[in-house]
Amino acid sequence: xxxxxxxxxxxxxxxxxxxxxxxxxxxxxxxxxxxxxxxxxxxxxxxxxxxxxxxxxxxxxxxxxxxxxxxxxxxxxxxxxxxxxxxxxxxxxxxxxxxxxxxxxxxxxxxxxxxxxxxxxxxxxxxxxxxxxxxxxxxxxxxxxxxxxxxxxxxxxxxxxxxxxxxxxxxxxxxxxxxxxxxxxxxxxxxxxxxxxxxxxxxxxxxxxxxxxxxxxxxxxxxxxxxxxxxxxxxxxxxxxxxxxxxxxxxxxxxxxxxxxxxxxxxxxxxxxxxxxxxxxxxxxxxxxxxxxxxxxxxxxxxxxxxxxxxxxxxxxxxxxxxxxxxxxxxxxxxxxxxxx
Amino acid sequence: xxxxxxxxxxxxxxxxxxxxxxxxxxxxxxxxxxxxxxxxxxxxxxxxxxxxxxxxxxxxxxxxxxxxxxxxxxxxxxxxxxxxxxxxxxxxxxxxxxxxxxxxxxxxxxxxxxxxxxxxxxxxxxxxxxxxxxxxxxxxxxxxxxxxxxxxxxxxxxxxxxxxxxxxxxxxxxxxxxxxxxxxxxxxxxxxxxxxxxxxxxxxxxxxxxxxxxxxxxxxxxxxxxxxxxxxxxxxxxxxxxxxxxxxxxxxxxxxxxxxxxxxxxx
Numbered sequence: 001x002x003x004x005x006x007x008x009x010x011x012x013x014x015x016x017x018x019x020x021x022x023x024x025x026x027x028x029x030x031x032x033x034x035x036x037x038x039x040x041x042x043x044x045x046x047x048x049x050x051x052x053x054x055x056x057x058x059x060x061x062x063x064x065x066x067x068x069x070x071x072x073x074x075x076x077x078x079x080x081x082x083x084x085x086x087x088x089x090x091x092x093x094x095x096x097x098x099x100x101x102x103x104x105x106x107x108x109x110x111x112x113x114x115x116x117x118x119x120x121x122x123x124x125x126x127x128x129x130x131x132x133x134x135x136x137x138x139x140x141x142x143x144x145x146x147x148x149x150x151x152x153x154x155x156x157x158x159x160x161x162x163x164x165x166x167x168x169x170x171x172x173x174x175x176x177x178x179x180x181x182x183x184x185x186x187x188x189x190x191x192x193x194x195x196x197x198x199x200x201x202x203x204x205x206x207x208x209x210x211x212x213x214x215x216x217x218x219x220x221x222x223x224x225x226x227x228x229x230x231x232x233x234x235x236x237x238x239x240x241x242x243x244x245x246x247x248x249x250x251x252x253x254x255x256x257x258x259x260x261x262x263x264x265x266x267x268x269x270x271x272x273x274x275x276x277x278x279x280x281x282x283x284x285x286x287x288x289x290x291x292x293x294x295x296x297x298x299x300x301x302x303x304x305x306x307x308x309x310x311x312x313x314x315x316x317x318x319x320x321x322x323x324x325x326x327x328x329x330x331x332x333x334x335x336x337x338x339x340x341x
Numbered sequence: 342x343x344x345x346x347x348x349x350x351x352x353x354x355x356x357x358x359x360x361x362x363x364x365x366x367x368x369x370x371x372x373x374x375x376x377x378x379x380x381x382x383x384x385x386x387x388x389x390x391x392x393x394x395x396x397x398x399x400x401x402x403x404x405x406x407x408x409x410x411x412x413x414x415x416x417x418x419x420x421x422x423x424x425x426x427x428x429x430x431x432x433x434x435x436x437x438x439x440x441x442x443x444x445x446x447x448x449x450x451x452x453x454x455x456x457x458x459x460x461x462x463x464x465x466x467x468x469x470x471x472x473x474x475x476x477x478x479x480x481x482x483x484x485x486x487x488x489x490x491x492x493x494x495x496x497x498x499x500x501x502x503x504x505x506x507x508x509x510x511x512x513x514x515x516x517x518x519x520x521x522x523x524x525x526x527x528x529x530x531x532x533x534x535x536x537x538x539x540x541x542x543x544x545x546x547x548x549x550x551x552x553x554x555x556x557x558x559x560x561x562x563x564x565x566x567x568x569x570x571x572x573x574x575x576x577x578x579x580x581x582x583x584x585x586x587x588x589x590x591x592x593x594x595x596x597x598x599x600x601x602x603x604x605x606x607x608x
Contacts, residue, residue: 069434069435069437070438072435105464105467105468105471106464106465106467106468107463107464107467108464193475196471199467199470199471202487202491203494205491205495206491206494206495209495234497236497236500237503238499238500241499242497242499242500245496245497245498245499245528245531246495246496246497247496247535248496248528248531248532248534248535248536249495249496249527249531250496251531251534251535252530252531252534252535258535259535259536259537260535260536261536261537262536262539262540262543262547263540263543279589282593286596289600293600293603296603296607297603333606
């Protein structure tokens with residue numbers, strides 16, 4: 001057993017020491033590879049906890065040097081074995097984070113937001129770096145969804161400084177100022193580069209234009225396309241033609257309610273109709289009520305009472321009876337749910 | 342030299358000769374032969390065995406698949422493109438550390454991005470993009486595709502079409518032509534929502550037709566619901582969210598009853 005502790009100890013030393021130098025990385029890589037090779041020769045349950053730490057450092061040092069592709073095959077094989085032996089690695093949080101990242105990249109923003117927020121919530125309090133990362137990604141996903149994160153998100157303890165670039169970015173998106181957005185993206189490009197969020201920020205440009213356009217459409221009942229191009233600060237060789245097609249796409253996507261007049265070259269905003277004369281408020285209200293009731297039912301279904309919380313100890317028979325009742329109630333709710341929807 | 346390698350290189354030389362002549366039948370025939378021959382090399386993906394000729398074999402296999410992709414573009418076969426690209430990809434990712442970089446790598450990656458854009462597979466487009474390094478993103482071939490996607494999403498369609506003139510490689514023309522058609526359909530879809538009416542000459546300009554005849558043919562084929570009157574195209578508008586005149590009583594009753602039942606359970 002002792003000969004495992006040794007490489008592990010050395011490995012930790014490499015990390016806690018001067019990790020900036022490539023030499024220590026090189027050592028750490030060699031050391032972790034050696035320990036993994038040694039680990040493969042034993043199959044003992046007592047080693048599992050230690051093994052999980054080793055796998056973690058193994059993957060971390062390759063990730064830090066950007067050679068993760070080299071050991072991908074190895075890691076997958078290890079994952080297969082771990083699944084086979086049902087090794088509990090407690091990696092659910094990390095899984096959620098990566099899932100959120102993948103979903104963001106694949107444009108499934110709603111699901112991504114859910115995973116990322118859950119990952120940030122489930123993360124242990126001590127894992128500040130991880131929570132900061134989760135928050136950064138969650139902020140971008142919410143921006144991409146067209147939401148504006150609240151100020152409190154950026155003021156969380158210990159995160160103000162790290163989230164500063166994202167705060168300024170949010171501000172630019174909120175105002176819909178393309179020039180400001182460009183400046184922020186340029187100013188913090190190294191931060192965004194190391195967070196690997198650059199590609200996502202490129203996607204945000206579209207949201208900035210939409211917000212700007214919406215502001216214009218609300219403020220003016222009629223405006224020439226030349227002015228729209230000027231206000232949006234589109235830097236292109238043919239700003240008016242671009243503005244025209246951008247506006248027409250925004251109209252089709254339902255972002256603004258307006259019509260275009262090509263002959264005169266202007267955009268006419270429609271009067272915002274009285275929304276309370278339609279069924280819309282009722283539908284919105286209904287969906288909120290349904291959400292609350294559903295939450296209540298979910299909570300009832302999830303309630304569990306430990307048997308010894310009762311003053312008198314219940315007999316086995318009584319307990320069975322009570323459990324059966326609980327189950328019936330849960331089933332009842334489930335059945336009614338099916339009827340409803 | 343290994344006789345198997347000699348055979349592959351000889352066939353490949355013949356393939357390249359036919360490739361230059363644009364003799365597609367011979368090319369396809371030789372390519373299938375080459376692919377079968379390649380299966381005998383154990384140094385290639387997914388085995389990656391460290392044989393003595395590994396580097397040579399990997400290089401020639403990569404070269405073959407790169408040519409296969411260009412061939413599929415020339416033959417305008419998108420499915421073949423996809424298959425060949427997936428076979429080529431391990432040479433760019435997994436074998437990256439062992440082979441000298443290929444000059445064809447970025448043009449082909451850019452071409453693939455363009456294909457995903459044309460096929461409207463935006464999620465895959467972004468996944469591919471995420472795998473590229475910063476230096477790759479600065480490459481003109483990749484940049485071209487990235488900027489196209491951005492303009493396309495924004496709705497700056499003129500920028501998409503003017504990019505046709507600045508293609509980084511001759512092979513891009515095929516996909517750019519396909520993209521032009523997609524763009525026209527998009528413009529048509531946006532226009533019918535955004536304008537009440539358009540004069541035919543304006544519509545011709547906006548939809549990028551060179552003559553009124555082509556425009557009329559297009560309208561007849563793709564949008565028979567548009568009305569053409571006195572030199573104007575009149576778009577039929579669908580009115581949505583009209584003020585509600587009737588109370589949807591049945592729906593309301595069901596909803597209220599379900600609220601009552603749920604509340605009863607809580608209290």
